[in-house]
Amino acid sequence: MLKDFEKKKKEDKVALSAEIKELRAKLLGQQQQLLKAGLPVIVLIEGWAAAGKGSLIKELISEIDPRFYRVYSSAILPEKDERYPFLYPYFNAIPENGKITFMDAGWMENTVQKFLRHEITKAEYTRRVRQVNEFERQLHNSGYLVLKIFLHIGKKEQFERLRALAEAPETEWRVNREDLWQHKEYKRFTEAYDRFMKQTEDTVSWHILDGSRRKTAVRDSMQLLTDMIEGGLQEGRFVGEPYEEKFHLRKMEKLSDIDLSPSIEDEEYKKELKRLQTRLSELHNIIYRKKIPVILCYEGWDAAGKGGNIRRIAYPLDPRGFDVHPIASPLPHELHRQFLWRFWTRLPRTGHICIFDRTWYGRVMVERLEGFCSENDWKRAYNEINEFERMLTDWGAVVLKFWIHIDQETQLARFTERQNTPEKQWKITDEDWRNREKWDQYEVAVDEMLSKTSTDHAPWYIIESNDKKYARIKTLKIVVKALEKACAKHFEQIME
């Protein structure tokens, strides 16, 4: 009987190796189909310390052409990423269409570990869980294939593995204090991992694999991966439908109801400009020291005066502490990723001010009107943007959005003046004239955008800019007021 048992065991092992070989070949074949279909894939491997996450990834990638994947390890991310929002490193790491990102631990470990160490509050934990579900849903809805694996080992197994690593001189350095602490707190971690997994299955389910049986884990994860890819290839790229989340929205006036007559006297303008810029400069110092990130978003009609408005804000700021990001059409590598990626990668560090000259709202304006994305894409974007901005304010950012508003006559006058002034001609292009012809369509889109995305956490302000000077003072006042409020309440917020 024992002999039979041994024989069976050996046969199983051979069968397992054969299966792995077959799956590997399958994955190799899928690689080019993925590229052709433009499907992006994310594989998140979480699990216990010493469970073998690294070696599992090594097996998964062993036959894939290096041009088609990247491996990210969250173990080495934190140092530089602590000054960005929680999801920043993961959003940064998403692959472009047709490629695969493997994550060696990620948003789960970052959250559970920090929570158990009391480095984040319960409220922050809850926010992160919500953010993770939003993140995964956003990726899923824009066609990403996401696989989440948890590699599990028992407490005894972990002890043996950590000991083996710690006792060999060449691997000793791999065992760090966090690992030992995790082992000591094995039970608490079990509960915390369990809870986190239950809380983060809104869109993408977890797969728990047995890390103590290495080959089986390799086979199973390859099976899961190739099945997922196969499904994705058969069904074609998924496009999520619009969904409703109940954000509390501020009531916005329709553009056509806006009174554009407000103006300001020259003397008053100079006085106010000086006063507000001096105050802004002081506030920038406080913002910097308190490490409050600030994000100012500019949208508006062509020739509405965005540039000059931005310059008046920027002038009193310390150039070391702010950035202006002019947003043009996406570059190829940006176009081939979820639409918010190119904004995630441009976020400021804590304590810095970042001004976006045009923003992610292009999605629901130009991309909507020019058909650069599907109807579902732009309809879904209102909520995706509200969620994105909530992630920013959850992080402690001040987010203000300005619609710089003028009427059609004023635009025509400014276009004509640009046309006729040699040093301003670069500012006016054929596209501006084309956009102008679509004024009415844009107005519908802008009204919808303002009404659907003016949340309490990231409100819109309509800035009457027929008189540019009036517009600059109004914007400065709003910025100054918001920063004063943020400086005052920041302490409460972080202790929440």
Add this chain to the structure above:
Amino acid sequence: MLKDFEKKKKEDKVALSAEIKELRAKLLGQQQQLLKAGLPVIVLIEGWAAAGKGSLIKELISEIDPRFYRVYSSAILPEKDERYPFLYPYFNAIPENGKITFMDAGWMENTVQKFLRHEITKAEYTRRVRQVNEFERQLHNSGYLVLKIFLHIGKKEQFERLRALAEAPETEWRVNREDLWQHKEYKRFTEAYDRFMKQTEDTVSWHILDGSRRKTAVRDSMQLLTDMIEGGLQEGRFVGEPYEEKFHLRKMEKLSDIDLSPSIEDEEYKKELKRLQTRLSELHNIIYRKKIPVILCYEGWDAAGKGGNIRRIAYPLDPRGFDVHPIASPLPHELHRQFLWRFWTRLPRTGHICIFDRTWYGRVMVERLEGFCSENDWKRAYNEINEFERMLTDWGAVVLKFWIHIDQETQLARFTERQNTPEKQWKITDEDWRNREKWDQYEVAVDEMLSKTSTDHAPWYIIESNDKKYARIKTLKIVVKALEKACAKHFEQIME
């Protein structure tokens, strides 16, 4: 008399303000011409602590459209950049064509400060001086307009300014220990700044401005900047000529003399592969702990077997500690910067291994043959590349370069096989066939490249790859040997 003096002083002040206003308008006008001419501009502002570098930059940018410039402050770079080569943050920050980068302190402060603090050795100081001259020459030769300003204040003036900053509660935090230490060591700093400036004028001269006369400094720097831009616009984009530096070059065989018959038996291959991969895996651990960066460069004929060769190197490595960068044609924002920029931005951190699947040598192969750059550009590139690689090895990196070599018959056989095997068809494109027709031209270019860039610090290895297995083993052996050597001598090197 005193009355006249006062009157004159007042008149001068008014005249100065008028001059600044005029220069500002000029700069505003130049901005669009710069863009049209595609001229990139770098303005480096160095100087004493509290000399007013930040406010000077603020004045310089006040009227420029934020789309056309970026400000970089080296004060905030170091934290994340310490694990990269010295010039990494500055090379990263170079503007694309038509735009301006302002640097608030940079390679000078980083070098002088560190040297006086004994954070870098004398040998490292000397290397940095050489690197700075190379860096500035490379930028100049590829058409960058570079302006270097040193903002000078006397010791007394610095004392007053630091005291004023330190005594006001809202600016107190701006005065840090480095500033106070600099003030205490004013004399040593004077000598060190002086020496550094004398040593780094090979291509770009320094301009010393008086920081104690704020308005004059603004006027003078604006004058310098607008003059430089005007000159650049008149003369058109500068293209540097090839230049000779005497690198010690290894004698390379001509490709046509290479014996491609070497091969390896299957059993021997398996045994050697296992042995070498095991050793490489151990070495990766040591490399990681010793923080030695490793850069492996792959070039070779289409279908020579680069991909499979790279996979055999990558397989034993910990995926958390290496990256493979497949290099395709440059994206627009890469094309609009000095040609090495897209490689600088992809460098590994210390302790990491980075494999380039095709490299910066595209400049002297495809870009040369297809006319994607001027003759001067590719002829200059041999030296620019040798310098670049020396910067990497100066930093402590191991740099190895492999030419994966096959003959034309073997390529034809592999092309045909790819064509006829459905799952390999993606690997063969029309371009491959077109390149094949240019085999002879490529061979001339490759021979020239090998003979001009096989330096002692970054040697080329020709890998016979008619038998892919032989090629893999040979490459692995070279990598293992080089890493063993690096691990052994690393300590001596850093203590040099």
